[in-house]
Amino acid sequence: MASSTSSVITLKINGEKYxxxxxxxxxxxxxxxxxxxxxxxxxxxxxxxxxxxxxLLDGRRAVSCxxxxxxxxxxxxxxxxxxxxxxxxxxVQQAFLDLDGFQCGYCTPGQICSxxxxxxxxxxxxxxxxxxxxxxxxxxPSLTPEEIRERMSGNLCRCGAYVSIVEAVARAAEVRVDERxxxxxxxxxxxxA
Amino acid sequence: xxxxxxQRASDVAGAVALLGADPDTRFLGGGTNLVDLMxxxxxxxxxxxxxxxxxxxxxxxxxxxGLRVGATVTNGDLAAHPEVRxxxxxxxxxxxxxxxxxxxxxxxxxxxxxxxxxxxxxxxVTQPCNKRTPGSGCPAxxxxxxxxxxxxASDHCVAVHPSDxxxxxxxxxxxxxxxxxxxxxxxxxxDFYLPVGDTPHRETAxxxxxxxxxxxxxxxxxxxxxxxxKVRERASYAFAIGSLAAAxxxxxxxxxxxRLALGAVASRPWRAAAxxxxxxxxxxxxxxxxxxxxxELAAARPLPHNGYKVDLIRNLVVAxxxxxxxxxxx
Numbered sequence: 001m002a003s004s005t006s007s008v009i010t011l012k013i014n015g016e017k018y019x020x021x022x023x024x025x026x027x028x029x030x031x032x033x034x035x036x037x038x039x040x041x042x043x044x045x046x047x048x049x050x051x052x053x054x055x056l057l058d059g060r061r062a063v064s065c066x067x068x069x070x071x072x073x074x075x076x077x078x079x080x081x082x083x084x085x086x087x088x089x090x091x092v093q094q095a096f097l098d099l100d101g102f103q104c105g106y107c108t109p110g111q112i113c114s115x116x117x118x119x120x121x122x123x124x125x126x127x128x129x130x131x132x133x134x135x136x137x138x139x140x141p142s143l144t145p146e147e148i149r150e151r152m153s154g155n156l157c158r159c160g161a162y163v164s165i166v167e168a169v170a171r172a173a174e175v176r177v178d179e180r181x182x183x184x185x186x187x188x189x190x191x192x193a
Numbered sequence: 194x195x196x197x198x199x200q201r202a203s204d205v206a207g208a209v210a211l212l213g214a215d216p217d218t219r220f221l222g223g224g225t226n227l228v229d230l231m232x233x234x235x236x237x238x239x240x241x242x243x244x245x246x247x248x249x250x251x252x253x254x255x256x257x258x259g260l261r262v263g264a265t266v267t268n269g270d271l272a273a274h275p276e277v278r279x280x281x282x283x284x285x286x287x288x289x290x291x292x293x294x295x296x297x298x299x300x301x302x303x304x305x306x307x308x309x310x311x312x313x314x315x316x317x318v319t320q321p322c323n324k325r326t327p328g329s330g331c332p333a334x335x336x337x338x339x340x341x342x343x344x345x346a347s348d349h350c351v352a353v354h355p356s357d358x359x360x361x362x363x364x365x366x367x368x369x370x371x372x373x374x375x376x377x378x379x380x381x382x383x384d385f386y387l388p389v390g391d392t393p394h395r396e397t398a399x400x401x402x403x404x405x406x407x408x409x410x411x412x413x414x415x416x417x418x419x420x421x422x423k424v425r426e427r428a429s430y431a432f433a434i435g436s437l438a439a440a441x442x443x444x445x446x447x448x449x450x451x452r453l454a455l456g457a458v459a460s461r462p463w464r465a466a467a468x469x470x471x472x473x474x475x476x477x478x479x480x481x482x483x484x485x486x487x488x489e490l491a492a493a494r495p496l497p498h499n500g501y502k503v504d505l506i507r508n509l510v511v512a513x514x515x516x517x518x519x520x521x522x523x
Contacts, residue, residue, distance in 0.1 A: 004198055004199075005196035005197060005198060007199065023196070024196070024197055024198070024199045024241070025194045025196065025197070025231075027228070046232070047229055047232070048225060048229060048295075048296060051293065051295060054295055057298075057299075060269070060298040061294060061295045061298060062295050062298050062299050063225075063295045063296065063299070066224055066225050066228045066229060066296075066299065067224065067228075067299070068199075068221070068224060068228060068241075070199050071199070071201075071221060071224065071243050071245065074246075114294065114295065117294060117295075117298070118294065121269070121273075121294065124273070125273070126269070126272070126273040127272070127273070127278065127285065127289060128289055129286070129289040129290045129429065131289075134272075134278045134282050134285045134286055134289070135278050135279055135282055136275040136278050136279055137279070149429070150428075150429050151294055152294075153293055153294075153428075153429035153430040154292070154293020154294050154295045154296065154430055155293075
């Protein structure tokens with residue numbers, strides 16, 4: 001079998017297809033920033049510890065610094081550049097603006113992508129490490145500040161804007177519930193039980 | 194990072210064939226540990242075989258109340274699954290106590306079992322390490338070892354296994370299933386991790402070239418009443434300095450069944466069999482729980498800077514068992 005250390009891959013990012021040759025060592029983070037000029041996703045630690053590079057893979061939050069670009073081929077990748085609906089900001093983006101969920105802003109794209117994932121995971125009934133009773137009979141936990149802090153613990157903010165970040169995530173989660181079609185909340189509970 | 198070839202496997206037989214017995218090839222699951230180790234130079238594979246798309250992502254109930262979990266199920270999906278949370282709540286809690294939400298969405302069950310220690314000497318290629326470079330020495334024994342092993346270690350290595358998931362799986366007698374070119378096989382998790390001895394670089398009994406295909410959990414009614422408690426140096430997103438998965442069945446004030454496994458105390462998730470023997474048939478009270486912890490910790494050999502773990506584990510056992518018994522009495 002021929003051995004090769006690079007491949008031509010096609011990535012689906014924010015609904016667009018990008019075809020590019022990559023050295024297999026290239027992370028998704030570096031492909032986004034260095035090759036495709038999608039510099040909204042930020043490089044912090046490059047070790048999976050800070051969350052600045054968080055994107056959504058098939059709708060779920062993931063750190064792009066530990067994701068090889070070649071292994072991301074075929075997946076739906078959503079970056080901070082793709083979360084808004086045209087000129088209409090995503091509810092999480094709007095909540096971060098309205099509640100000052102940042103100071104310098106460097107960790108913010110990762111915080112927002114992570115928060116989008118958190119709100120979806122919570123809506124699907126996922127428990128967390130601070131959920132008192134994880135059994136499905138206990139029902140989904142409410143998204144308290146304690147739950148938000150735990151679920152967002154993979155995103156560090158060196159400015160320490162955590163208080164406003166927690167408020168913004170809570171606000172955005174309320175918006176999501178309000179905008180859900182009638183019956184959707186009950187349906188989510190059934191899926192969990 | 195060394196340059197490497199990349200192949201994507203579409204079925205188990207193909208994945209095993211691609212790996213062959215090539216010691217320079219690694220399976221790639223979520224990559225949360227492997228890619229990190231490749232960046233630091235600890236892992237230097239010449240080829241990766243990506244197994245994330247293999248049809249091993251199901252969680253299936255088995256007859257009698259057990260579960261079979263595919264190797265590529267993500268930590269996130271495992272902890273969210275209603276039957277995991279109902280039948281083995283400590284397993285869901287253990288998974289949720291590990292890493293971050295992002296990492297749990299990437300990391301897989303098979304990879305979790307094969308993750309490497311976070312000992313700072315192992316992950317620093319400028320340092321000696323018997324696990325990474327056999328025979329080079331272990332600086333941890335006389336150096337930084339506040340989060341190293343108190344049980345089952347040797348003069349060659351005192352690193353701990355970092356998994357939370359594995360602790361709960363160990364308490365519940367999980368069995369690891371694998372595929373090789375010669376066919377499928379299985380290993381109880383109790384026999385999966387090798388004793389440290391003088392070969393800390395040999396970590397598991399998995400045959401060369403084998404692919405983990407899944408983990409099965411036998412039925413265990415006691416597990417429905419279980420808990421995972423993790424002690425760490427910050428409130429979230431940190432490795433354990435001590436952890437406990439425990440299940441307890443108390444009837445008429447007497448312990449009828451008990452399962453205990455400890456984390457961050459040894460080179461593998463540590464089944465506390467000596468403690469279980471003290472518990473079963475004894476009165477369900479704090480004195481029994483303390484005696485059980487002491488029976489297990491009698492074999493502890495702490496280093497100068499990790500003696501606190503002996504007290505920590507003792508307190509953890511008493512506290513969690515007391516809570517479980519109290520809840521059962523309600």
